[in-house]
Amino acid sequence: MRHATEHADFPTxxxxxxxxxxxxxxxxxxAIAARGLPLQRVQHHLSRYGVKVGVTSLSYWQQGARRPQRPESLxxxxxxxxxxxxxxxxxxxLLAESDDRATAGRPAGRSYRSxxxxxxxxxxxxxxxxxxxDGGxxxxxxxxHVRIGARRELAGREAHHIVRAHRDGVDRFLAVHHGDPGSSPRDMRVRALENCRTGRVHWDQDTGVLVAELLFGTRLRSGDTFLxxxxxxxxxxxxxxEYLNRFxxxxxxxxxxxxxxxxxLPGRCHRFTQHSAAAPRNGRQELSMTEPHHCVHVVEPRIRPGILGIAWEWE
Incomplete structure (x- = not known):
């Protein structure tokens, strides 16, 4: 529910x-000028949302001297x-797009638009x-498990799922793969490795998105688990x-x-999260590579809606 403000002008x-x-x-x-609100009033309205931001910070934000980055600021x-x-x-x-521009020189980054x-x-x-x-x-x-090849390319990945049916008759899963920019989904290969077989596979060449039907060979009842x-x-x-997953x-x-x-081998690796595709990245945490396996990993005890990924920088 939106709170009323002093002005309801249409955007100039x-x-x-x-x-x-x-x-x-x-x-x-x-936006602040179009609504005719002094920064003190903006601060007052924010407090009604339970958000504390100083007038000085608001002034810095609209001058471009600082950018909102902390969770409270977002x-x-x-x-x-x-x-x-x-x-x-x-x-x-706009915050996310400015992050995209700041990292434009890095390889294969996922932009807001992509x-x-x-x-x-x-x-x-x-x-x-x-x-x-959710497919039931x-x-x-x-x-x-994601593999980065000798050419520094996304060579492939394997996924292991443990699921529970919440309705009767579920007999398949739709797997999604989003290749890096410039990828060719028509040339990718989907492999059914355990307790499933590959059905129909649809893709979009422009975005590098592939969706594959994995058939279980059995119909689950509500409450059944399956691996x-x-x-x-x-x-x-x-x-x-980088590699990321959207939930x-x-x-x-x-x-x-x-x-x-x-x-x-990359120079540095870190995890990151995003509330949505439009949100700036946060939750950055440096990751140490295990030797001699040359792996980094993250573990989340419970999946929450949003984006979670690992990014790396090449020497």
Whole structure:
């Protein structure tokens, strides 16, 4: 529910332009000016949302001297979208896009636009295969092993799922693979490794998204658990800089392990999270590589909606 503000003006042309192209501080300044709110009033409205931000910080944000980064600051940005009557995630999106520009020189990074496009394509391909969001299955455990090849490419991955059916008759799972920028899903190979076989496979060449039907060979009853494993051979793109997974629904444990070939070891690795594709990255934590296995990993006791990944920097 949105709180009322002193003004309900429609966006000015300047604000409209700033919201489309940014940068964040220009859009924030234009939005505050369009509503005619002094920063003290903005701070007051934020306090009604349970968010504490100083007037000085707000001034720095709209001048571009500082950027919101801490979780409390990002909560404030979301509240500002409501207080200033802006479209949902319009300011958050601009923050994410500025992060994209700041890391533009890194290989194979996933931009805001690429994540949104991939999400839309994923939903379309899933619908083509007649699947729903969860497919009647609740995730108890999801474990991924990603391989980075000697050319520093995403060579492939294997996934092990432990699921429980929450309705009768479930007999398949729709697996999603999102290749790195420039990948060719038509040249990828889906391998059914345990307790399943490959059915239909649909893909979108432009976004690098592939959705594969994995058939269980049995119909589960509500409450039944099931374990299955599959792999995707990729290796169709250039240098890889990260691997991430997007979760739409809560679930059980998730682990992600990235293995690097001896001939292609990164300089540094870190984990990261995103509340959504439009949100800035946070939760950064440096990861130590295990020797002699050349692996890094993260373990999340419970899956939460959002994005979790590992990124690395090449020497």
């Amino acid at each position: 042309a300047e604000l409209d332009t700033a919201l489309r192209g940014g940068p964040f501080h220009v859009a924030l300044r234009a 909560r404030a940005v979301r509240a500002l979208e409501e207080i200033l009557r802006l479209p949902d995630e319009s300011l958050i999106r 994540l949104i496009e991939a999400s839309d394509v994923q939903d379309r391909l899933r619908a083509e295969l007649g699947g729903s969001l 299955l609740h995730t108890l455990g999801h474990h991924e 299955f494993r599959y792999g995707v051979d990729d290796g169709t793109a250039g240098v890889s800089g 739409d629904l809560p679930g059980g444990q998730y682990s992600l392990q990235v293995h690097f070939e001896t001939a292609a």
